[in-house]
Amino acid sequence: MYVAVKGGERAIESAHAWLAEERRGDKSVAELSIAQIREQLKLSVDRVMAEGSLYDPDLAALAIKQSRGDLIEAIFLIRAYRTTLPRFGVSEPMNTGAMECDRRISATFKDLPGGQVLGPTFDYTHRLLDFKLAADGEVPEAPTRDAALGDVPHVTEFLNQEGLIEEAPLDDTPPPDLTREPLEMPAERALRLQALTRADEGFTLGLAYSTQRGYGRNHAFVGELRIGTVAVEMDIPELGFTIEIGEITLTECETVNQFKGSKTEPPQFTRGYGLVFGQSERKAISMALVDRALRWEELGEDNVGAPAQDTEFVLYHADNIQATGFLEHIKLPHYVDFQSELELVRKLRREAGAGRYQEAAE
């Protein structure tokens, strides 16, 4: 005879123990160290930091190890940790013009002050499996050159001097904080950018791609893409001045978008902007395209009903931690709801069998 199942607690404990064992895998294979993940799976680490909204390569590497390489799970671990951290203050706006660039390219000008610097990129590699890596993995040293000194000006500044691109006036309004205030509509650009920078890379990529294929097309050129380190400065009230508290790696993308003008704006180039922790070019470019698509209203463009133009749609569905949680919660028991649906369907079928529908049809 059926006796209500007890022992959920023991089942959970055993499942977790099994998980820990699976995480370690075959014990005759050396265990991964945090440093190995941090150094050799850097782009995974960067993605976890970006979407986890916490810049800490060691913690991100730990999260990747703990999550068995499931990056969304790793991002979740970082987010959950992040909420427990006290908030000391806010940094000064970061000056990406003073970035020490590892990579800096422009698709709109053949050459420009500061030069084109390819940096460590997959671009132009032939995607052939390198079986040498499976054998030893030792690499020859890359050639070096002294870095150019001085600030690297933004490409959009040159267009700005001619008045060809929309103005981006300085704005000292403190931006809202998505992690401390509930997201409410309409969302201003600062808030949208904040949501996009921690948005799921795949979702952002898909949306950006959809604009390129005509769902809210905005004719983007990569005006500039730069990756490098930038100093983080903070004003310390007790000291009365600003000090540098560290430096972080950022990827910044500025798109230059064609714009024929609207009822309210003259013909000019317009801007899309992407800024992401770490080396995350695909994400930064995607972010810039989606940012530009979401700006249709302030530029007086038509809403063509494209998904990438719909702020509510984009912002409410871009967060992979929210999405994955809600999606996967349907694994939880739903006996009660299902039971009530069972009763309902049985009732509807009984009534259908009784010929109600036939009568109605005659």
Add this chain to the structure above:
Amino acid sequence: MSEYNFAYLDEQTKRMIRRAILKGLAIPGYQVPFASREMPMPYGWGTGGVQVSAAILTPEDTFKVIDQGADDTTNAVSIRTFFERTAGVETTTATSDASVIQTRHRIPEKPLTEDQILVYQVPIPEPLRFLEPRESETRKMHSLEEYGLMHVKLYEDIARHGHIATSYGYPVKVEGRYVMDPSPIPKFDNPKLGDMPAIQLFGAGREQRIYALPPYTKVVSLDFEDHPFEASKADQVCGLCGASDSYLDEVIIDDAGGRLFCCSDTDYCTGRRALGHKGPAFPGSEAAA
């Protein structure tokens, strides 16, 4: 887990949540936006309820967690363990011993008292969501008390099926003002929402909303004069305890598709069996037939 604050959340966050709760209690049925935090369990798994519980628990509280009416379903176990670790509060499975009860999808069978708080986990707080996907629109509809769309939906159900085809998460109107989603409880539980002596708090973490029903609030399930609301359940008695007044789960017990109906509220069922009640699943019992 001593490195975390009592009940996990820091005091500033708890204060922010308590403010939202107080606002919710002051405007029954109104969805208060709150800055929901990322919790160490996934969104959609009760983070709203967990944050509300964390904000209201005191060290003297006795805490009970149910999912589908049962204390021993996996997620209920997980949430109970979380608060045992982070708050060190006493926990119980007995409805009457608990001062705070967190629930998913059920209201306990045993009537609650003025000394108790019932915390609901809410997946989609917006009763109009599946009629209008835009939050900016639905908020406007609530502020204008524009509920025509909901009535049209219910009417269309009647036109198609002869009755309202919503069996859980059945919408209610609170104090004649706000239409509210009672969370996915079976409509069998709807009549318990109104005039309840206990405080009822609803937390939706992913959707960043809190709403509330103060004690003895008037709550009416939406219906029409000629099609009055009807609470329904399986037309059976509990196979284990013989109860005819409790909500029943249907369990498949053998390969031939044999069924057993039993109370979804495990504490209620256990209590009745301890008093000697036996259902038809026991040969020779009072209800066996």
